[in-house]
Amino acid sequence: MATNSESNLNSAVNVSExxxxxxxxxxxxxxxxxxxxxxxxxxxxxTVLTTIGILYTLISQAVHFFMEVxxxxxxxxxxxxxxxxxxxxxxxxxxxxxxxxxxxAILVAGPIGIMSAIYLxxxxxxxxxRILKPLLEVLAGIPTIVYGFFAFTFVTPLIRSIWPQVEATxxxxxxxxxxxxxxxxxASLSEDAMTSVPxxxxxxxLAMGTTKLETTIKVVIPAAFSGIMASFVLAISRAIGETxxxxxxxxxxxxxxxxxxxxxxxxxxxxxxVSGGEAPAGSTLHYSLYAVALTLxxxxxxxxxxxxxxxxxxREEY
Amino acid sequence: MEKLEVLHNxxxxxxxxxxxxxxxxxxxxxTLFGLVVLVVLITRVLFQGLSWIDMDxxxxxxxxxxxxxxxxxxxxxxxxVMLVVIPVTLIIGVGSAIYLELYSKKGIIQSFIETNISxxxxxxxxxxxxxxxxxxxxxxxxxxxxxxxxxxxxxxxxPILIVSAQEALRAVPGHLPEASYGMGATKxxxxxxxxxxAAIPSILTGSILSLSRAIGETxxxxxxxxxxxxxxxxxGIFDTFTALPxxxxxxxxxxxxxxEYANLAAATIIVLLLILFIxxxxxxxxxxxxxxxx
Numbered sequence: 369m370a371t372n373s374e375s376n377l378n379s380a381v382n383v384s385e386x387x388x389x390x391x392x393x394x395x396x397x398x399x400x401x402x403x404x405x406x407x408x409x410x411x412x413x414x415t416v417l418t419t420i421g422i423l424y425t426l427i428s429q430a431v432h433f434f435m436e437v438x439x440x441x442x443x444x445x446x447x448x449x450x451x452x453x454x455x456x457x458x459x460x461x462x463x464x465x466x467x468x469x470x471x472x473a474i475l476v477a478g479p480i481g482i483m484s485a486i487y488l489x490x491x492x493x494x495x496x497x498r499i500l501k502p503l504l505e506v507l508a509g510i511p512t513i514v515y516g517f518f519a520f521t522f523v524t525p526l527i528r529s530i531w532p533q534v535e536a537t538x539x540x541x542x543x544x545x546x547x548x549x550x551x552x553x554x555a556s557l558s559e560d561a562m563t564s565v566p567x568x569x570x571x572x573x574l575a576m577g578t579t580k581l582e583t584t585i586k587v588v589i590p591a592a593f594s595g596i597m598a599s600f601v602l603a604i605s606r607a608i609g610e611t612x613x614x615x616x617x618x619x620x621x622x623x624x625x626x627x628x629x630x631x632x633x634x635x636x637x638x639x640x641x642v643s644g645g646e647a648p649a650g651s652t653l654h655y656s657l658y659a660v661a662l663t664l665x666x667x668x669x670x671x672x673x674x675x676x677x678x679x680x681x682x683r684e685e686y
Numbered sequence: 687m688e689k690l691e692v693l694h695n696x697x698x699x700x701x702x703x704x705x706x707x708x709x710x711x712x713x714x715x716x717t718l719f720g721l722v723v724l725v726v727l728i729t730r731v732l733f734q735g736l737s738w739i740d741m742d743x744x745x746x747x748x749x750x751x752x753x754x755x756x757x758x759x760x761x762x763x764x765x766x767v768m769l770v771v772i773p774v775t776l777i778i779g780v781g782s783a784i785y786l787e788l789y790s791k792k793g794i795i796q797s798f799i800e801t802n803i804s805x806x807x808x809x810x811x812x813x814x815x816x817x818x819x820x821x822x823x824x825x826x827x828x829x830x831x832x833x834x835x836x837x838x839x840x841x842x843x844x845p846i847l848i849v850s851a852q853e854a855l856r857a858v859p860g861h862l863p864e865a866s867y868g869m870g871a872t873k874x875x876x877x878x879x880x881x882x883x884a885a886i887p888s889i890l891t892g893s894i895l896s897l898s899r900a901i902g903e904t905x906x907x908x909x910x911x912x913x914x915x916x917x918x919x920x921x922g923i924f925d926t927f928t929a930l931p932x933x934x935x936x937x938x939x940x941x942x943x944x945x946e947y948a949n950l951a952a953a954t955i956i957v958l959l960l961i962l963f964i965x966x967x968x969x970x971x972x973x974x975x976x977x978x979x980x
Contacts, residue, residue, distance in 0.1 A: 397872050404874045405789045411781030412790075415803050415848070415929025418841050422813060425820040483716035490711050492717075500717055507720050509962065510727075511902030513931045514955050517938045518727050521734075521948055551720045579706035602808075611905035616938055636812050636905070643819065643909045661816050665809065672808035 426662040433655035442659060448622040448633075450642070450653050457656050459663060461622040466664075469614055470607040472543025472628070473550060477603055480547075481554025482596060488555065489562040490584050501556070504565075507551040516616035521544035535618025537631040542575035546613050550603040554621060557602065561595020562588055598679035605671035609664065611636035633668060635664045731959070735952025743953060748914070748928070752946035757954055759919050763832070763927035764901060764961075766920050770836025775847050776893060778840075783851035783889075788877060793844050807845035814842040815909025823910055830911045833923040838906050843896040851894025854885040887976030894969040898962045904931035930958045 434442070437457045445458015446522030488497050524541040528534045534541075559646065563587050573583040589596070620641050633641070642657045746756015757849035780801075818838030828834040858881050866876040893955040912928055914936035920927040 397875070400874050401872050405785065408781045408785035408789060412785040412799055414778050415782060415806060415844060416799060417801050418817075418844070419806060421821055422809065422817050425817050427815070429820065457887050480719050483713045486721065487710075487713035487717045491713060491809055500721075501723075503719070504720050507724055509966065510897070511904065511931060511958065511962070513902070513904040513934050513938075514727070514731070514959065517934060517955060518730070520938060521941070521951075522726075522730055534723040548720060548723050553719075566979045579702050581709045582702070584954065587698075605808060609808075609812070611810070611812045611908075612935065615905075615908075616935070636810065638907045639812050639816070640905065643815070644911065649824070661813055665813050668808060668810055669805065670885075672805065676804075 422665070426658050426665055429655055430662045433659040434653065436652050436655070437659075440545045440640065446624045448638075450656060455652065457652070457659075459635075459660060461624040462633055462635045462638050462660060463663075464624055464626075465614075466608055466636075466667075468626065468628070468632065468636040469539050469543045469546060469618060469634055470604050472540060473546035473598065473607040474604050476544050476547025477550045477554050477592060480597070480601070484551065485556040485558035485562055485589050485596075486584055486589075489559045490580060490588065501559075504552045504555055508595065509557075510549075511547065512610060512612040513616075515545050515549055516542075516612040516614075517612055519617035531629070533632050534547055534629040535619070537621075538619060538629050539614075539618050539632045542613045542617040542626040543628075545617070546610055549610070549613070550606055553603050553606060554599045557599030558592070558596045561592040561599070564595070565591045594679055594681070597609035598675045601671055601675040601678060605668045605675070608671065609636065609668050611640060615640045635660050635667075639664075693797070706950055728959075731952045731955050734949055735954070735956045736920075738949050738953035739956060744957070747919075748933075750944075752944055752950055757930065757933055757949055757957065759917065760914075760928050760930045760933040760954070761957075762919050763929045766832045766923065766925075766927055767836045767839060767929060768897065768901065769922055771840045771843070772893075772897065773902075774837065774840040775844055775896065779847035779893070780851050781888060782844075782848045783855055784877060784882075786848070786883070787852050787855040787912055788873075803845045803848055810905075811903055812905040812909060814838055815906030816908060817841070818910050820911065828924070830926060831924050832920055832927045835910055835912060835927065835929070837906060837925065838910060839900040839903055842906060843900045846896040846899060847892055850896070851889050852884075853883065854888030854891075854892060857888060858884045887972050891969045891973045894965050894972070898965040898969075901965075902958065902962060903929060906934050907954075908935065921934055930954055930961075934958065957971060 442457055442459055444460065445456060446460045447456040447458050448461045449456045474526070487503060492500065508581045519541045520537075523545055524534070524538065525538065527538075527541055528536075569587055569591060570583055574580070578586070614634045615637040618634065618637060620633050620637065621631040622638075623630050623632050638660055639657055642653060648654060705827045724779075742754070743756050745758050745762070746754060747755070748759050749755040784801060786796060790799075815838065818834055818841075822828050822834035822837050823830055826834075860886060862880050865877050866880045869874075871879070907929060913926065913934050914932045917926050917928060934951050934954045937947040937954065941948035941951065
């Protein structure tokens with residue numbers, strides 16, 4: 369009894385302290401409630417800073433380049449001789465190499481990717497799909513340097529044994545390997561687009577007596593067309609920005625040609641070559657790096673926005 | 687006459703059905719094409735590199751002599767870079783995701799940041815290399831050290847991590863925070879004690895996947911001027927370093943000079959793929975083990 373009343377007494381004495389403590393806790397909580405969102409907002413704005421950083425870096429340095437090389441010469445010049453006595457900085461050889469390698473890639477990945485998507489979404493059973501899809505996605509997780517090694521040490525010799533005119537570094541082999549790299553991207557995004565076509569449409573078509581193939585080609589693909597197109601555009605953008613495969617396997621000749629058997633350089637490979645080399649800071653060569661990177665950035669940005677626009681604009685609502 | 691027509695129709699139907707099954711096989715073979723390439727790639731690399739892997743190779747120092755060259759420096763470099771990438775991406779990534787999912791009001795600022803993040807995800811990795819070179823290596827004058835490489839790679843994988851963390855937070859069912867608010871908890875208390883713990887397994891899965899992306903990246907490192915030969919082992923974030931992908935890169939392009947370098951590259955690829963495979967298995971394990979159904 370005595371202890372009880374004592375503790376009662378104690379707590380009675382301490383009530384005012386407890387209230388003070390509680391108030392303090394509350395004010396700390398209130399403080400946290402205001403502080404935390406601010407900190408988190410600052411963290412989220414780092415991504416915006418990154419974008420600003422990229423734009424600032426590319427533009428501020430590229431400006432120096434365009435003060436020395438007229439912008440028109442840069443975009444229409446067919447000669448790229450950055451290291452010669454009278455250096456010439458035409459980007460067309462690089463654009464050419466970039467576009468050709470990406471075209472080869474999409475010619476490989478487009479048909480194979482979309483046919484894989486058709487199989488996975490229309491024909492495969494659930495069990496088969498659950499096994500095949502993650503396996504296919506392993507391809508997307510392989511580092512590009514490994515693909516570069518594969519293109520250079522396996523695919524190129526293979527092509528040359530069939531077609532001897534092909535040079536040791538050429539644009540065909542990295543193009544094909546890049547195609548393999550982007551297959552999972554097209555397959556997966558197109559499959560998503562096709563799976564989201566409502567079953568009622570398929571069943572309606574099948575009920576008219578069509579085969580699965582006819583339903584797929586005449587009903588499912590048209591309905592999923594925007595998604596499929598978007599996946600193509602995204603895949604091309606990925607191929608344009610890909611670096612290590614082309615750096616290793618397509619060589620560094622700045623050829624302005626359409627001959628697939630020849631060595632060509634892409635925009636990304638040029639950046640690797642020049643930044644890894646001995647371009648003295650402040651030289652035109654050094655600044656050319658940023659002009660090329662800016663072009664690359666604008667190219668991929670346009671493709672990415674285009675993909676988003678296509679999938680939003682032409683999305684069919686069911 | 688009628689019989690003929692039926693027969694004719696039957697033939698037509700049979701042809702259509704046959705066409706369907708032929709195309710089905712073509713579609714199936716297309717799906718296998720990627721997998722066949724994958725198998726060829728892996729067996730090829732194993733065949734070429736496996737015999738070169740032993741303890742001396744793993745623990746050895748870099749050397750121009752293929753017989754004694756090892757990759758310990760590259761392994762340590764990769765580990766040090768990850769020690770920068772992990773905390774930086776986790777703090778910024780999860781913080782941004784919490785802000786975007788739980789604090790920001792739907793409006794211009796939120797949609798601006800989200801559009802910005804999805805655009806960043808599409809920027810080629812080599813452009814991040816130039817950003818790192820200009821800002822971290824030159825402007826902040828770190829030099830081509832672990833810190834510069836780590837920060838560059840962190841910015842590169844940040845968009846991936848933010849998006850996956852957002853998905854993880856979104857997947858926490860609404861009745862959990864509501865119960866917490868009902869008990870009188872404040873918003874930050876609810877986030878810290880209820881929402882985050884529930885989302886952590888998915889966040890971890892996403893983090894490991896973006897981390898493995900950073901481990902395999904080469905292009906930004908080449909732009910930063912990361913060397914690949916004959917440097918001392920890194921001991922901290924201000925040391926120069928090399929990384930596994932850089933090692934593969936140099937050995938591959940120098941294979942025309944010394945043929946054995948191709949085998950060293952293959953052996954290093956095996957080590958790199960093994961690390962990525964382990965990381966991915968851990969991610970899948972976490973997803974399967976802690977995936978809660980509410």
